Amino acid sequence: MGESRRKIPNPIKREVRQRCGFGCVICGLPLYEYEHMTEWAKTKRHVADEITLLCNRHHAEKTRGLLPIADVVKANENPKNLRSGDSAPYDLHFSGETCLVSMGSNRARHFFSQSPVANALVIDGFPVIKFEKISDHLLLSLRIERRDGKRILEIDNNELKYSIDSWDIELVGTSLTVRGGLRKILAEIKFDPTQGVTISRGTFARAGHVIRVEPDYMFDEKRNVRMSNSFVDGCPGWAFAF
Incomplete structure (x- = not known):
């Protein structure tokens, strides 16, 4: 089960990157991690629409409860880089x-x-x-x-x-x-x-x-x-x- 969680299929990763503007949906940073918006323990599946991109800072804030999941979902619907047309520097x-x-x-x-x-x-x-x-x-x-x-x-x-x-x-x-x-x-x-x-x-x-x-x-x-x-x-x- 743990192995399956780690290995998101490459086509799904690419779909997530394209949808998220190739960077953290909140700040646009091109250093990112793939994050299940609903915790893996609840879904146990890899579905592109349920995964987003977060930089390590915003990923850690979400994991520790300092970043509301509702804010992540909202940013995922309108990613930073898609609004600007460029990656964050x-x-x-x-x-x-x-x-x-x-x-x-x-x-x-x-x-x-x-x-x-x-x-x-x-x-x-x-x-x-x-x-x-x-x-x-x-x-x-x-x-x-x-x-x-x-x-x-x-x-x-x-x-x-x-x-x-x-x-x-x-x-x-x-x-x-x-x-x-x-x-x-x-x-x-x-x-x-x-x-x-x-x-x-x-x-x-x-x-x-x-x-x-x-x-x-x-x-x-x-x-x-x-x-x-x-x-x-x-x-x-x-x-x-x-």
């Missing part, structure tokens, strides 16, 4: 004297002793993936877009926000995946607070100049150039420029 955390940015099979490592700014990907002179060290804070900025230029997700100095106008968005552990449909991944990012960031899939654009990242390569659509298995180590200023 979440602050990422990075630290260290170096950073590693992986894009497909290409990697760039930067030493902050050389420069406080690491421009990992530059398009037409503009840094679209950047780490910057200010005092003891290591800050990441990047933006991933759809083919039509519409933003999928954006990180501005570690503040992560994403548009909920996607078929599915899932943050599990340190991995963020955005899907446009079954087996159609639009963006796939893994955050490593002590190392940097790995981008397996995504589209980066600047004034119509598009760089597409796939698991094995980067592709410059403007110049029809593919790049794979490159490693830039300790290059100050920028790593990959198109």
Whole structure:
């Protein structure tokens, strides 16, 4: 019985995420847990309409009786992210004297002793993936877009926000995946607070100049150039420029 409770089927999880706007229905935070609005002990079943998303704070408040179930049900009917169109911002955390940015099979490592700014990907002179060290804070900025230029997700100095106008968005552990449909991944990012960031899939654009990242390569659509298995180590200023 306990095992069944832990394993909510993936299609039901996805339905719950879609209905709840891919975040806590109360505050919108993308760090969430699946919560049965009526306690499992009473229902002993997994039904999407009976499950919602709560961040760990609001989940704990509900469990301890500090958050009325009626308030959870009301928020579930009109989730925070569906009202705003974006996820609530979440602050990422990075630290260290170096950073590693992986894009497909290409990697760039930067030493902050050389420069406080690491421009990992530059398009037409503009840094679209950047780490910057200010005092003891290591800050990441990047933006991933759809083919039509519409933003999928954006990180501005570690503040992560994403548009909920996607078929599915899932943050599990340190991995963020955005899907446009079954087996159609639009963006796939893994955050490593002590190392940097790995981008397996995504589209980066600047004034119509598009760089597409796939698991094995980067592709410059403007110049029809593919790049794979490159490693830039300790290059100050920028790593990959198109």
